[in-house]
Amino acid sequence: MQTEYQGIIIESVKGDITKQDDLDSVVNAANAQLLTGGGVAGAIHRAAGPGLEEACKPLAPISPGEAVITEGFQMPNDYIIHCLGPVYGVDKPSDELLRACYLNTMQLAEDKEIASIGFPALSTGAFGYPLEEALEDFMPPFLDRLSHAASVQHIRFVLFSDQDAAVYEKYIEQAVSP
Template identity: 55%
Template sequence: MQPKAALATIECVRGDITCQPDMDAVVNAANAELRPGGGVAGAIHRAAGPELDAACRAHAPIAPGQAVITDAFGLPNRHVIHCLGPVYGRDHPAETLLGDCHRNAIALAGDAGLASIAFPALSTGIFGYPIAEAAEVAVQAVVAALADAGSLQRLRFVLFSPDDLAVFDAALRSHQP
């Protein structure tokens, strides 16, 4: 599914966020200290190498909804945009904070003159955000944010499981003009 938001194409694919060589930036589902961890953060840090951890230290800590940008080091991308999503049931208002992650990441990508960005399903792993709710918030936020994103031409949601891909595809279809 590839609807347009402003001039940007939005797509959903099943895959590994660390293997998106055609994207200028990938988004990390970061922890507050921007340190290696499990899930997406662990995979991105392992693929990027120890230089990413060193680069992140100057930006930490971050709060839910915030985003920061670093080089991508060993990843096949130019940049990593690190977002701290809300912990579902703890960080409030969760919907606003999750939307802020997407909006702030898109703003950083636009400010850096990037043409493409890939997002995982932020906050849906260990942070417990229900996938259907997260997909709806993410799609609404990116559709709105891309209208002012300048250089961005492509946005991709990279989902690890077929079930998550189906949920994001459905959310994306529901926002087609």
């Protein structure tokens, strides 16, 4: 699914975050130490190679909601933006911390004049955030932030399953309908 909102392309796809070779940057669902982990973080670290771990060391630890940026190393993207999403029900207030992830990522992208970003569904895997609730918590302020974007022109939500992609597609269609 692809749509346009405030002149920015927004899409949701089922796919592999490490294979988004037409995007300037991707977002890593990072852990606090910015180390290789499971899920998205493990996949990105494996694809980027050992240089990523070295680049992350001086940036760690990060707190829930915080985002930092590194080069892409062996990834097909120029940049990787690392964000620590909240553990649902543990890191509080979870909704504000999740919003901060997306908004801080956007700020870093604007600071680096990045035109395109691929996002996983932050905090909805091992961190337990219910997918629909996550969308309701972060998407309205995220869309508002997009309306003020200067450099970002393309957002892609790269999701793990067809079901997740369908949930995003439905939410985005309803959110951006006139």
